[in-house]
Amino acid sequence: MKRRDFFKTAAVCTAASALPTAFAQETHKENDPMHQIPLASSPGTRKGDMLYRTLGRTGENVSAIGMGGFHIAKHGLTDEQSIALVRSAIDRGITFMDNSWDYNEGQSEILMGKALKDGYRQKVFLMTKIDGRTKETAERQIETSLERLQTDHIDLVQHHEIIRFDDPDRIFAESGAMEACLAAKKAGKIRYIGFTGHKDPHIHLYMLKVAAEHGFHFDTVQMPLNVMDAHFRSFAQMVLPELVKQDIGVLGMKSMGDGVILKSKTVSPIECLHYALSLPTSVVITGIEKQEILDQAFEAAKTFQPMNRDQIAQLLAKTKEVAVAGKYELFKTSSHFDSTAKHPDWLGGDSPTVQKLAPPST
Incomplete structure (x- = not known):
């Protein structure tokens, strides 16, 4: 064999032998x-x-960073400081306001209502959440939220803490909470309807399934999306693709797990926010209780460039070892964040159908 032919044959053999490896790598990916x-x-x-991003198929244009409502009523803040913080966020460009009927025994909604006076209400997309699973309880909570927030309508109301497999059934049951939301929407008191949860992606998927069975399409879904989630009971892996498919507005929360994720000392706050923003989130809601945290949120938005898959992989590799058992995602592995578990009365009683089939014992 001539020397030239030898090298040509060797090159072909080498390339051929590399094909299975390359194919295996692509298949593995x-x-x-x-x-x-x-x-x-x-x-x-x-x-x-x-x-600013579009909120699913609603077409609403909202800030990619949302202001968490729980933290504005944390201990240590005066009412004046809370109001000033909310208004500063709005003045600088945050338009998505998060809240809940149960946050700080209603104080979060009251403070936000005060902050949104003097024309600020017209500058924001206002969201709150309700805990009631029955029509009667949900109606009462919606009316209370409207009063506290000092508004004639709420842009988005979400069923809060869908963390039990019976929550979807209770909400969509006869005389369930969904009836209250639909009636409020028809009356012009709310514009869009969504749900939240932080416990298990399977429960989120079941909520979507039950909704579909009732011919209902949620406008938004809120769930944990953070640098630990991908390794343990992952909402990003299981639920996010379905939300994208259905064009449902994605609200990311717990990007830092109320600071617990940062205690792992594997990632920085900016990395946490950049990761969540790199997913198809309409809004990343983050707790802001002081000016430095507000500045941090704007720094994350200002410096953000979408991460590619290699960058995502490198970041998740940093958290893998500490994330696999859910140690730093306490909202998944403990009852620490489960406010409705601590206050079951917020949910309301059983539906009329349940009461008829299994009357309460006297």
């Missing part, structure tokens, strides 16, 4: 659960130091 996590197709529209 496709089968890797991390590879199934959808990524944002666009960073959003930048205006000043804030990014």
Whole structure:
């Protein structure tokens, strides 16, 4: 064999032998659960130091960073400081306001209602949540929220803490909470309907299934999306693809797990926010209780560039060892964040059907 032919044959053999390895690597990537996590197709529209994205198929344009309502009523803040903080966030470009009927025994809604006076209500997309699972309880909570927030309508009301498999059934049952929400929407008191939960992605998927069986399409879904989630009972892997498929607005929460994730000392606050923003989230809701945290949120938005899959993989590799058992995602593995478990009366009683089939014992 001539020397030239020898090298040509050797090159072909080498290339051929490499094919199975390359094919195996590509197949491995496709089968890797991390590879199934959808990524944002666009960073959003930048205006000043804030990014804006579309809220699912509602068409609403909202800030990519949302202001968490729980933290504005934390101990140590005066009413004046809380109001000033909310207004500062709005003045700088945050338009998505998060809240809940049960936050701080209603004080969070009361403070936000005060902050949204003097024309600020017209500048924001206002969301709150209700805990009631029955029509009667949900109606009462919606009316209370409207009063506290000092508004004639709430842009988005979400069923809060869908953390039990019976929650969807109770909400969609006869005389369930969904009837109250639909009636409030018809009356112009609320514009959109969603749900939240932090415990298990299977429960989120079941909620979507029950909704579909009743011919209902949620406008938004809120869930934990953070650098630990991908390794343990993952909402990003299991629920996020379905929300993208259905064009449901994705509200990310617990990007830092109320600071617990940062205690792992594996990631920084900016990395946490950049990861959540790199997913197809409409809004990443983050707790803000002081000016430095507000500045941090704007720094994250200002410096954000969508992460590619290699960058995502590198970041998740940093958290894998400490994340696999859910140690730092206490909202999944403990009752620490389960306010409705501590206050079951907030949910209301059983539906009329249940009471008829199994009357309460006297």
